[in-house]
Amino acid sequence: MKKSREGFTLAELLIVVAIIAVLVAVAIPVFGSQLEKSREAADLANVRAAYAKVLTEANMGIYDKEVTVDLKQKQDDWQSADVITIGGISHSVKEGDTDNWIGKPGAGGTCKVSFDQKTGTKFVWSGDGTSASNSYDMSENFFKTLESSGCLNLDLIKNNTNFEIDSKASSSTFVPEIEKVLGEQSLLKNGTWAFLGNGKSNKASERYLFWTSFDTNEVGAGKKIPILIQTGDGKYYVSESQTAKRQKGNVTYVTISDHIKDQTEYKKVINAGGGQVYKSLSEAYAAYEKVLEKYKDLL
Structure with a gap:
């Protein structure tokens, strides 16, 4: 008697492999989803x-x-x-x-x-x-960054009752010094920022950091933009400012805010956003993201 030694055909093997592949493709996402829920x-x-x-x-x-x-x-x-x-x-x-x-x-x-x-x-x-926000260092203190740069100790700042260091001023001698000490996950590596205020005063509350996620040169002058503010005494606010065109030498750029003359005007900028104080950068950043909806036309 002859014994039949026929095995599976190639077509049958391919069908089995295809079925296994489908089962694996279904199982992996389900497993991944359950793992994420845990x-x-x-x-x-x-x-x-x-x-x-x-x-x-x-x-x-x-x-x-x-x-x-x-x-x-x-x-x-x-x-x-x-x-x-x-x-x-x-x-x-x-x-x-x-x-x-x-x-x-x-x-x-x-x-x-x-x-x-x-x-x-x-x-x-x-x-x-x-x-x-997960890409940024939410523990960053912008004024420690400013101090680390050494700019606050320079005569042009510490003897000035209303200094301004704007990130878009490419000819500035201060901006490169600040950029040197920025961490890889610093918020200031994105958007537009400016350090402003009274360098002569001993009151940290009279110095400010304005930041926006927008590139002001692209937005243009005379536009309302959302800003995140930190004061030198560690308080955070979310407000808005109006961009303005500046020229330094042969360089023309758009600043994060029009020229602010005194502390009264700084307070007006803060109060324009309601004056709510946020305890941390992460809390202020979350609030900033929330108001971005109002500025969709700038995106």
Whole structure:
């Protein structure tokens, strides 16, 4: 008797390989999604622990406690439920930001938990899918950068009651010195910035950093733009200013703000945005991103 030793045909093997490939293609995204949800759950657990710590301090009368949680998730935005609740504070993914909940989580981002006596516990998340905040150093103090550059000790600044260092002034002797000390993730490596104020005064609050994500030379003069402000005493604001054309020698450029004559006018710029004080750069940056919607025509 003859024994049949026929195996699978090439067509049958290809069909089996194709089926396995389809199953793998379906399984990997599902596994990845579940893994990301587990990272998100771990982040929420850590944020809840930070909330408990901040609330404990607040109950003891200590209101300036801020806890930063480094997020483990590797994707922007929420992957789980539409409504997230921490400590009785609920956030709807569809409704967006509130006074207590600002921004969305991002890959490698952070959540800063603090307590405000007026609004209660505040959660500020870095990154929202369209944000570049995860690429920036949110612990940066712009005035330490200015001090490190040595510019504040130069006579032209320290003897000037109203100095201005604008990043678009390519002929400036100060801008290159500041750029030398900027970190790789410095916000000042993007957009347009200017250090302004009273170099002669001992009051740090009379010196300012204006920053915008827009290239003012591209925007042009006479346009309203959003700005993020840090004062020398460590306070942050979000407001707007009007660009202006300047000329230094043969160089023409557009500044982040028209010429400001005195401290009263600086206060007017701050108050134009409501005068709200933000405790950290990440909180101010999140608020800045929120107002960008009003300036879509400049994008």
